Amino acid sequence: MRRCxxxxxxxxxxxxxxxxxxxxxxxxxxxxxxxxxxPPDERQQVRAEFGLDxxxxxxxxxxxxxxxxxxxxxxxxxxxxxxxxxxxxMPNTLILAAxxxxxxxxxxxVLSVVMIANINTWIDSTLTAICLLLRSPPVxxxxxMLITFLAFRLRWxxxxxxxxxxxxxxxxxxMYCNWDFAWHLALPVFxxxxxxxxxxxxxxxxxxxxxxxxxxxxxxxxxxxRESTILxxxxxxxxxxxxxxxxxxxxxxxxxxxxxxxxxxxxxxxxLTIVExxxxxxxxxxxxxxxxxxxxxxxxxxxADLLYAALDPRITYR
Amino acid sequence: MxxxxxxxxxxLAIGLLVTQTATVSGDDxxxxxxxxLYQSTSWxxxxxxxxxxxxxxxxxxxxxxxxxxLDYVALSTRIxxxxxxxxxxxxxxxxxxPEYLDPDIHLSQRFDSANVGVDGTNFSGFSSAYLDxxxxxxxxxxxxxxxxxxxxxxxxxxxxxxxxxxxxHVQNAQAHSVGRFDGWTSMIGYGVxxxxxxxxxxxxxxxxxxxxxxxxxxxxxxxLNYNNGLTPDLMRLVYDTLARINTDGVPVRSAAQSWxxxxxxxxxxxxxPGMRFHDGNPVTARDVAFSYNYFNQWKIPEFYTVAKQVxxxxxxxxxxxxxxxxxxxxxxxxxxxAQIYILPQHIWDGMVEREKLASPxxxxxxxxxxxxxxxxxxxxxGQEVYLEANTDYYWPPKVxxxxxxxxxxxxxxxxxxxxxxxxxERRLLPEQIAEARKNAKVEVTIAADFGxxxxxxxxxxxxxxxxxxxxxxxxxxxxxxxVNVVLKGYAYKGASFIAPANKYWSNPFIRLPELNLDTxxxxxxxxxxxxxxxxxxxxxxxxxxxxxxFGDAPQWPGxxxxxx
Numbered sequence: 063m064r065r066c067x068x069x070x071x072x073x074x075x076x077x078x079x080x081x082x083x084x085x086x087x088x089x090x091x092x093x094x095x096x097x098x099x100x101p102p103d104e105r106q107q108v109r110a111e112f113g114l115d116x117x118x119x120x121x122x123x124x125x126x127x128x129x130x131x132x133x134x135x136x137x138x139x140x141x142x143x144x145x146x147x148x149x150x151x152m153p154n155t156l157i158l159a160a161x162x163x164x165x166x167x168x169x170x171x172v173l174s175v176v177m178i179a180n181i182n183t184w185i186d187s188t189l190t191a192i193c194l195l196l197r198s199p200p201v202x203x204x205x206x207m208l209i210t211f212l213a214f215r216l217r218w219x220x221x222x223x224x225x226x227x228x229x230x231x232x233x234x235x236x237m238y239c240n241w242d243f244a245w246h247l248a249l250p251v252f253x254x255x256x257x258x259x260x261x262x263x264x265x266x267x268x269x270x271x272x273x274x275x276x277x278x279x280x281x282x283x284x285x286x287x288r289e290s291t292i293l294x295x296x297x298x299x300x301x302x303x304x305x306x307x308x309x310x311x312x313x314x315x316x317x318x319x320x321x322x323x324x325x326x327x328x329x330x331x332x333x334l335t336i337v338e339x340x341x342x343x344x345x346x347x348x349x350x351x352x353x354x355x356x357x358x359x360x361x362x363x364x365x366a367d368l369l370y371a372a373l374d375p376r377i378t379y380r
Numbered sequence: 381m382x383x384x385x386x387x388x389x390x391x392l393a394i395g396l397l398v399t400q401t402a403t404v405s406g407d408d409x410x411x412x413x414x415x416x417l418y419q420s421t422s423w424x425x426x427x428x429x430x431x432x433x434x435x436x437x438x439x440x441x442x443x444x445x446x447x448x449x450l451d452y453v454a455l456s457t458r459i460x461x462x463x464x465x466x467x468x469x470x471x472x473x474x475x476x477x478p479e480y481l482d483p484d485i486h487l488s489q490r491f492d493s494a495n496v497g498v499d500g501t502n503f504s505g506f507s508s509a510y511l512d513x514x515x516x517x518x519x520x521x522x523x524x525x526x527x528x529x530x531x532x533x534x535x536x537x538x539x540x541x542x543x544x545x546x547x548x549h550v551q552n553a554q555a556h557s558v559g560r561f562d563g564w565t566s567m568i569g570y571g572v573x574x575x576x577x578x579x580x581x582x583x584x585x586x587x588x589x590x591x592x593x594x595x596x597x598x599x600x601x602x603x604l605n606y607n608n609g610l611t612p613d614l615m616r617l618v619y620d621t622l623a624r625i626n627t628d629g630v631p632v633r634s635a636a637q638s639w640x641x642x643x644x645x646x647x648x649x650x651x652x653p654g655m656r657f658h659d660g661n662p663v664t665a666r667d668v669a670f671s672y673n674y675f676n677q678w679k680i681p682e683f684y685t686v687a688k689q690v691x692x693x694x695x696x697x698x699x700x701x702x703x704x705x706x707x708x709x710x711x712x713x714x715x716x717x718a719q720i721y722i723l724p725q726h727i728w729d730g731m732v733e734r735e736k737l738a739s740p741x742x743x744x745x746x747x748x749x750x751x752x753x754x755x756x757x758x759x760x761x762g763q764e765v766y767l768e769a770n771t772d773y774y775w776p777p778k779v780x781x782x783x784x785x786x787x788x789x790x791x792x793x794x795x796x797x798x799x800x801x802x803x804x805e806r807r808l809l810p811e812q813i814a815e816a817r818k819n820a821k822v823e824v825t826i827a828a829d830f831g832x833x834x835x836x837x838x839x840x841x842x843x844x845x846x847x848x849x850x851x852x853x854x855x856x857x858x859x860x861x862x863v864n865v866v867l868k869g870y871a872y873k874g875a876s877f878i879a880p881a882n883k884y885w886s887n888p889f890i891r892l893p894e895l896n897l898d899t900x901x902x903x904x905x906x907x908x909x910x911x912x913x914x915x916x917x918x919x920x921x922x923x924x925x926x927x928x929x930f931g932d933a934p935q936w937p938g939x940x941x942x943x944x
Binding site: 087088089090091093094096100101102104105106107108111139140141142147150151206209210213214217220221222223224225227228324325326328329330334341342343 | 450451452453454456457458460461495497498499500501589591599600602605606679681682684685738739741742744761762763764766782784785786787788790791794795797798800
């Protein structure tokens, strides 16, 4: 219950801060929508239509009132309910995040076991070095390089977008459940894996190293258990706890970085919606998107806490 | 005691000496400081580099420049909103759109003193009764040649006073695919993204869908929403207009088969027979009358500026109407006839009440129905728009049209180079032109553009308020560097505000001075400016605002007059 209340307060704070933050950005939203040659009276008409001529306090109260009713307002540029726009874009980001992070953490687990099984050998050193190297460049550079070499030069993957234009399928299943979508998803997921892999991998490796030296592992060895069983059941399982704790923070931070990735890959997701909204000063869309991201991070954090409790019987929540 | 007195005398002497030196060296004068606004690199690397070039050159003259790099929205707001004295100069541009071919938009929006002020389009705040007179005269002058002489005189005067100075006019370079379609047709200001191209293209393979790559989605499918020009470019394919601008920028008949001028303010229009909307209903004069009244009634932003020129439309019969203008308007065919869509009255009449909306702009219009050369297929937001050829159109296209969205310019370029798209809208950067020319699968077309990229002075504040300062700094623009280095030769030096590519209206005698810092310094010195001991340019010690006399506009030394 306390977690829920904290979560609600967090969401309210995010809503208020984003409202104020974007109103402080320099620039009048009507200049993004309309030609700079527009006469003042026509510009004023548009401003009045969106309530931009009202005092800030009045705009804020109006915004809070709508929020309590579950409305995120109407986009200035697209003149559609924000919730509709975000509803179209959010699944695209969630799918990219789920597949990207899912593969990242799976690979992290597999590779960390390989590294621990070959600890202090050239395999361990090489994988560590590769990890650190892959983490060094920014994610947009990784994305651009993948597009340049694998898409543009070699034509193994598409330049961007989610589907090949003109696809015949309709509906949600038609949109996402086919090879064309998977083909378009591959490069952005690859970029996520390359960029995000090093942190969970090295974290897990170090945690497993500590557990290798622990008493319960020594006992398991003394009992005559196979090394693979010791690694999987005793070392890995205990090492997952710090990984889960950090995962919620990592995923939360990374969702913000998806704006860059979605821009590079022309992926029509939430991050790209934020970029478009900021450049066109489409306040309602950006406020709604930030609020949604905040809610997602709070939810991911809650799920992480629950998973933690499930994995570690010593942990209980009162 | 004697020592103290001597010391005090020594200090006093030194102080007097320093003061005298300062007075003699100009250190008590006020240095000229400019706040210059220009685009950030991410927004426009070309204009950003132009801003840096100007800054460097002006600093050589001893001017202290504070540069602010802003995105488009922030910059537009700064030059339109209070405080209007927060900047000294800015860099901006007017892109080439067919509706900007008529000179009125350049002259009245930029220079008419009626447009000075908050939200006004005369960003420099420049005010001249003489220029106002010329601008307002040409706006209602129906004699084309007489109008041109007024337009030329206005350009000449504006160039002499330099409240704004054109920097360059680009050459519009675009790439399109080779081997898939024949009949590529370029249009002034638009390149190959124009209706004539789509009407002329013939498929050379079994695939008859031409693919267009663009950075920004249309945002709305309601034709009444301007959305910064993105929506009208597409909606002109779906909706017809009485006239269209042809590839040379001249209005030609479209939905109107013919028109006759009854008087300076009355035009009789005869519609093309047999036209139908995409849902099968016939296009009649009543739909045309309804459309003009609708745009006026709801004051649809961007279109209202044009629609309000129409006082009324009278339906004579199914295919004939009489349009009455508020005043003589020489640009009527270019703007009023070519920009207002023919809306189906049976759909739009009463729509606001049916859908319970506050304004027709709020309607999502999920399936736009027009009478243009293309029918609306579908719109997958953020991904693509598909239009089908309207085979019932008087000039039926042989291709379908797919508008694909790639969210960044590099992806658009790669899509065309890699064969995922057939053409694009945004012009190629100079370095991309070289790469495109090496690609056998694409062809590069380059055409002169009538857009204008310029820097302007805020004439509300010093030093921009001083016409002699502006005239001196006119010699401090490195055009060679901008054209040959920044734009790698794919541009030509700024001339008039009405670009030379706009052949009929551009004054061919306009010549802006070449870079010459010595001349700039001489002119500044003659105007009373001085340099202090630190090399900073300073305002005259006894400042007086220079006035110019109308009809006797001073010229730069050695410049030919427009009449020569």
